[in-house]
Amino acid sequence: MKKTDYSEISKQKLEYLNYSPKTIQLYISYINPFLNGITKPPTELTSKDFQSYLDDYKFTSISQQNQVINAVRFLYREVLNKKYDKVSFKRPKSEKKLPQVIDSQFILDKLSKIKNLKHKAVLTLTFSVGLRVSEIVNLKIEDIDSKRMLIHIKNAKGRKDRIVPLSQNVLELLREYFKEYHPKTLFESNYSP
Secondary structure, eight states, rough: HHHHHHHHHHHHHHHHHHHHHHHHHHHHHHHHHHHHHOSSOOGOOOHHHHHHHHHOOOOHHHHHHHHHHHHHHIIIIIOOOOOOSSSSSOOOOOOOOOOOOOOOHHHHHHHHHOOOOOOOHHHHHHHHTTOOOOOHHHHHHHEEEEEEEEEEEEEEEEGGGGGEEOHHHHHHHHHHHHHHHHSTTOOOOOOOO
C-alpha cells in the first residue's frame, strides 16, 4: 500500500467512528506530513519512529501539541493497529489562566443600544445562556419551549444535546421579534447566494 492509502484509511476510519468533519480535516492535516516524512513503509514503523517524530516536532502551542498527539496516536492505534503503547502520548500540562470576565452591566448597556430587533434578539439570547455561534445558528423555533421555559440545544459541542433555562425577558424579546419578522426558521438569513 502507498502512503496515501493510509491517509485515506485514516479518513474513512474517522468518518466511520463519527468524528466531526472539522476534526477529520485536522487529523488528516497532521497525519499526512507524518506519512510524507517517513522513509519506510508505514507497516514497518516502530514505536521509536513515532516517539522521535513527536520529540522533534516544533509545536506552536499546547493546543496544537494535543492535536498532533491525537492525530498521530489515532494513526498508531486505529490504522496501523499497534497494540502496545511504547510511545509516550503524554499530554502537556495546560496553562491555568483565569478567564476574562466581561462586566454584565456593560453587556446590558450595549444590548439596550441595539436598534435592529433581530440583532438584539440574537445577541441577547446568545449572552443570556452562553450559546456558541454554531448553536445559535442551528437553533430552531421548536427548540424554544415557552411552557417549561427551556431551550433545547441539539448537537452542541461534542455532538451532545443540552437544555438551558429561558428567561422571561428573553422570551418577551423573542415574541416581539416574531411579531415583526414572522420568521420560518428562528434566525433566518436574508442572504441568498
